[in-house]
Amino acid sequence: xxxxxxxxxxxxxxxAEVTPDAAxxxxxxxxxxxxxRGYHATTTRDIAGRxxxxxxxxxxxxxxxxxxxxxxxxxxxxKALDILRxxxxxxxxxxxxxxxxxxxxxxxxxxxxxTARVVQYxxxxxxxxxxxxxxxxRRRVDAEVRTIIEDGVAxxxxxxxxxxxxxxxxxxxxxxxxxxxxxTGPRTPEMVGDLYADLxxxxxxxxx
Amino acid sequence: xxxxxxxxxxxxxxxAEVTPDAAxxxxxxxxxxxxxRGYHATTTRDIAGRxxxxxxxxxxxxxxxxxxxxxxxxxxxxKALDILRxxxxxxxxxxxxxxxxxxxxxxxxxxxxxTARVVQYxxxxxxxxxxxxxxxxRRRVDAEVRTIIEDGVAxxxxxxxxxxxxxxxxxxxxxxxxxxxxxTGPRTPEMVGDLYADLxxxxxxxxx
DNA sequence: GGGCACTCTAAGCGCTCGCTCAGTATCGGG
DNA sequence: CCCGATACTGAGCGAGCGCTTAGAGTGCCC
Numbered sequence: 001x002x003x004x005x006x007x008x009x010x011x012x013x014x015x016a017e018v019t020p021d022a023a024x025x026x027x028x029x030x031x032x033x034x035x036x037r038g039y040h041a042t043t044t045r046d047i048a049g050r051x052x053x054x055x056x057x058x059x060x061x062x063x064x065x066x067x068x069x070x071x072x073x074x075x076x077x078x079k080a081l082d083i084l085r086x087x088x089x090x091x092x093x094x095x096x097x098x099x100x101x102x103x104x105x106x107x108x109x110x111x112x113x114x115t116a117r118v119v120q121y122x123x124x125x126x127x128x129x130x131x132x133x134x135x136x137x138r139r140r141v142d143a144e145v146r147t148i149i150e151d152g153v154a155x156x157x158x159x160x161x162x163x164x165x166x167x168x169x170x171x172x173x174x175x176x177x178x179x180x181x182x183x184t185g186p187r188t189p190e191m192v193g194d195l196y197a198d199l200x201x202x203x204x205x206x207x208x
Numbered sequence: 209x210x211x212x213x214x215x216x217x218x219x220x221x222x223x224a225e226v227t228p229d230a231a232x233x234x235x236x237x238x239x240x241x242x243x244x245r246g247y248h249a250t251t252t253r254d255i256a257g258r259x260x261x262x263x264x265x266x267x268x269x270x271x272x273x274x275x276x277x278x279x280x281x282x283x284x285x286x287k288a289l290d291i292l293r294x295x296x297x298x299x300x301x302x303x304x305x306x307x308x309x310x311x312x313x314x315x316x317x318x319x320x321x322x323t324a325r326v327v328q329y330x331x332x333x334x335x336x337x338x339x340x341x342x343x344x345x346r347r348r349v350d351a352e353v354r355t356i357i358e359d360g361v362a363x364x365x366x367x368x369x370x371x372x373x374x375x376x377x378x379x380x381x382x383x384x385x386x387x388x389x390x391x392t393g394p395r396t397p398e399m400v401g402d403l404y405a406d407l408x409x410x411x412x413x414x415x416x
Numbered sequence: 417g418g419g420c421a422c423t424c425t426a427a428g429c430g431c432t433c434g435c436t437c438a439g440t441a442t443c444g445g446g
Numbered sequence: 447c448c449c450g451a452t453a454c455t456g457a458g459c460g461a462g463c464g465c466t467t468a469g470a471g472t473g474c475c476c
Contacts, residue, residue, distance in 0.1 A: 022453075038332070040248035044434060054455050059435065061453095121329070121387075124246070165395070165403045168388065173377060176384040179329075180376065187373070195373045202410050230423075252464060262425050267465065269423095418476090425470080432463075440455075446448090 014079050014115070018071070023061040025051040030068045035114040039069055039125040069122060070130040076119035077137040083108055084144040094152030095206040101148060102174060102200045103193035109177040110189035116178035145171055149204060159205030170200050222287050222323070226279075231269040233259040238276045243322040247277055247333040277330060278338040284327035285345040291316055292352040302360030303414040309356060310382060310408045311401035317385040318397035324386035353379055357412060367413030378408050 018024040029050035033042040044065050045055045062068050087101035109116040123134060146167040152158035160166050177192060226232040237258035241250040252273050253263045270276050295309035317324040331342060354375040360366035368374050385400060 020453095038246065038248055040246055041333075043432080045432090055434090056436080056456080057454055065434070125249070161406075162403055165400075166407065169381060169404065169407055172384040172388060173381050176380040176387075179384075180380060192373075195370055196377065198369075199374065199377055199411050202413065203407050205410065228423095251462080253462090263464090264426080264466080265424055273464070419474105420476105421472105421474090423470105423472080425468105427467090429466075430464100433461080434459105436459075437457090438455105439457105440453105442453085443451090445450095 014075065014112075017075070020061075022051070022053070022057070026053070026058055026061055027068060027072060031072055031115055031118055034069065034072070034122060035117040039118075039122045066125075066127060066130070069118070070126060072115070072118055073123070073126065073130070073134050074137070076115055077134055077141070080105070080108065080116075080119070081137060081141050081144070084141060088144050088148055094148055094155055094157050095201060098145075098148045098152065098204065098206075099197040099201055101145065102170065103197040105174045106177055106193040106196045107189040109174060110181040110187075110192050113178055113181050113183065116175075120175050120178050142167060142171060152204060152206065157206055166203060170203065173200070222283065222320075225283070228269075230259070230261070230265070234261070234266055234269055235276060235280060239280055239323055239326055242277065242280070242330060243325040247273075247326075247330045274333075274335060274338070277326070278334060280323070280326055281330070281334065281338070281342050282345070284323055285342055285349070288313070288316065288324075288327070289345060289349050289352070292349060296352050296356055302356055302363055302365050303409060306353075306356045306360065306412065306414075307405040307409055309353065310378065311405040313382045314385055314401040314404045315397040317382060318389040318395075318400050321386050321389050321391065324383075328383050328386050350375060350379060360412060360414065365414055374411060378411065381408070 015024050015028060018027050026047060030042070030047045033046050033050060036042075037046075044058050047065075047068070048055045048058045051057075058065075058068075062071075083104050084101050087104050088097055090097055090100060092100070109120075123131060126134065146163060149158060149160060149163055149167055149170075153160050153163065173196065177196075181187075181189075181192065223232050223236060226235050234255060238250070238255045241254050241258060244250075245254075250273075252266050255273075255276070256263045256266050259265075266273075266276075270279075291312050292309050295312050296305055298305060298308060300308070317328075331339060334342065354371060357366060357368060357371055357375055357378075361368050361371065381404065385404075389395075389397075389400065
């Protein structure tokens with residue numbers, strides 16, 4: 001059985017780094033279950049069942065249920081940070097880079113809504129140490145967006161009275177997509193990404 | 209003991225309608241616990257303990273733990289809808305009404321973050337019937353904002369290519385305040401309300 | 417003062433939870 | 447042909463869950 005980068009279930013696989021195969025199956029099952037019911041309402045029996053294994057098998061690959069959430073959260077945040085860094089590092093005007101960052105960030109939240117939900121909304125279910133690690137990653141996400149906005153202000157392209165506040169609002173807008181986006185709804189991730197890129201450019205006062 | 213509209217704990221009391229007194233104390237305790245830990249991670253023993261009562265006392269006033277969440281969710285949504293309706297019904301230009309609606313809606317989410325968190329993020333913990341009732345209330349919230357934006361477009365004050373999408377984004381932005389707002393942080397609810405009203409006016413293309 | 421309605425508690429029932437452990441199947445190396 | 451290592455299962459432990467029940471305390475009407 002070869003491990004492809006994409007599976008047929010619509011969700012791209014950013015979990016190729018998780019080995020062995022059984023550990024990845026458990027992790028993918030946990031992402032689905034956490035996204036559907038929330039961390040606390042999900043049982044280890046449910047996770048193992050979705051992965052086609054007995055409840056005890058989970059504990060061969062993970063020490064606790066919380067370790068599963070921790071792993072999911074870290075990998076997810078690293079992927080989100082990677083997306084923003086790629087967009088921020090591209091050539092082009094601040095407006096182009098901001099639009100690119102927002103649309104790709106939104107596409108990730110909409111298309112991988114299952115993962116994004118767990119990553120963005122189950123932070124409080126982690127213990128103090130794991131939470132601190134994730135919060136550090138979030139600060140780097142924030143810095144990435146803030147830098148683009150600062151570049152735009154410095155270049156005279158943007159009109160932003162409150163850079164930290166606007167950065168917060170832009171990220172908040174993107175992240176909340178994971179809450180309301182519906183795969184069976186009328187909008188594709190691409191449509192929402194384009195709409196949001198336009199709205200954010202308006203927010204920073206960049207004329208189209 | 210007189211029942212004032214406000215208590216000393218910083219959170220205004222929209223729970224005056226809940227009687228008798230013991231039922232209200234239980235409900236306020238449940239709001240705090242649900243906001244801190246989430247619905248599923250909160251135990252009925254914890255709620256009763258916060259209200260200074262035995263675990264069994266909860267079941268004199270509420271049939272189940274879910275009924276508590278349902279009551280909180282309905283009252284909260286009615287309050288949110290009320291805030292938007294008041295702002296939408298005032299006299300003034302569409303821009304003034306939209307700014308008013310956004311700033312007051314945001315102030316409610318930031319100032320009453322404890323309540324807003326439960327109201328906005330625990331919807332999935334309700335059963336099908338209760339959830340359907342709450343979703344109906346949300347549609348009315350959406351309609352309230354959409355009407356203001358449509359008025360602005362009709363009057364030629366706003367430039368909005370996608371009215372439903374922009375409505376969704378505006379509400380999403382406001383609601384997510386309940387996720388990130390920190391009472392001990394640098395911003396007051398009023399500051400966030402003003403900032404967000406400005407950002408939303410930019411989103412709809414209304415010149416300041 | 418007796419009866420009743422209301423409010424609350426102590427105790428605990430049945431259940432499911434996260435997690436453990438003894439034992440089994442499989443397989444490559446000697 | 448046996449060995450130990452690896453991956454997994456069946457059974458179940460102690461704990462804590464939502465919720466119930468029997469009964470006690472309190473105040474109000476007659």
